[in-house]
Amino acid sequence: MVVDPILLLMAAGLGLCVGSFLNVCIVRLPRDRSLLRPPSACPRCKHPIAWRDNIPIVSWLVLKGRCRHCREPISAQYPIIEAAVGLIWVGALARYGVTIQALAAALFGTILLGIAVTDARHYLIPDEYTWGGLVLGLGLSLTGGVSGFVQAVLGAGAGFALLFAVAQIGQWTFKEEAMGGGDIKMMAMVGSFVGWKGVLLTVFLGALLGSLIFVPLSLRKKRLVPFGVFLALGAALTFVFGETIIAWYLHFLRGN
Ligand SMILES: [Zn+2]
Numbered sequence: 001m002v003v004d005p006i007l008l009l010m011a012a013g014l015g016l017c018v019g020s021f022l023n024v025c026i027v028r029l030p031r032d033r034s035l036l037r038p039p040s041a042c043p044r045c046k047h048p049i050a051w052r053d054n055i056p057i058v059s060w061l062v063l064k065g066r067c068r069h070c071r072e073p074i075s076a077q078y079p080i081i082e083a084a085v086g087l088i089w090v091g092a093l094a095r096y097g098v099t100i101q102a103l104a105a106a107l108f109g110t111i112l113l114g115i116a117v118t119d120a121r122h123y124l125i126p127d128e129y130t131w132g133g134l135v136l137g138l139g140l141s142l143t144g145g146v147s148g149f150v151q152a153v154l155g156a157g158a159g160f161a162l163l164f165a166v167a168q169i170g171q172w173t174f175k176e177e178a179m180g181g182g183d184i185k186m187m188a189m190v191g192s193f194v195g196w197k198g199v200l201l202t203v204f205l206g207a208l209l210g211s212l213i214f215v216p217l218s219l220r221k222k223r224l225v226p227f228g229v230f231l232a233l234g235a236a237l238t239f240v241f242g243e244t245i246i247a248w249y250l251h252f253l254r255g256n
Helices: 005-031 058-062 077-096 100-122 127-174 181-221 227-254
Strands: none
Touching: 005 077, 005 100, 005 127, 058 077, 077 100, 100 127, 100 181, 100 227, 127 181, 181 227
């Protein structure tokens, strides 16, 4: 897909700003703090961060990763998340062109990144990502007409039901909570973007990646690596490559 370079630059700029907002979400949502107030300030000297020190990536580089006033180090997480979201938005536009699918890809990728980082750090998936993402997924599906909306609702229902069943079985088997409610809500959100077949592929890929990475890492670190991280990876792969993988699988089943 050939896209005007100016549009790609605009997508990059927009993605960087969305990434800057995602940083605020990553820091504040797990602590139940407002996303709007108070404005960002240095955690040590409490100096409010001026707009010129809040330009994605650039400000962090100019300030060499330190607060302008007290020289307190500023986490490299900020520019890394900004760059990652910038790349997601450029990638979505480059792959899908100026379409609703590109917007869906960009928003879905951003939400999944937020979920993965938050779940890895805090072992929780805030409702803002899951319920908020579900509303976005269902809303965007309306642009595909009734059938698009029906697919999204079926996907959300399948995601919810499948993870709910897995959580119940886990509870009976291990007598403890194997999977949090966050994972269940997350898969409802994922289903609204990728449909019910996509839900199955996401859980399959998540479990596959999980057992390849999750189990050895959990044993080594002696602590659980949250499953939401792998579901997020599986969901992103499904969004981009799902149709190809499912078509290949069906072809394989027919034995030719
Ligand atoms: Zn400071």
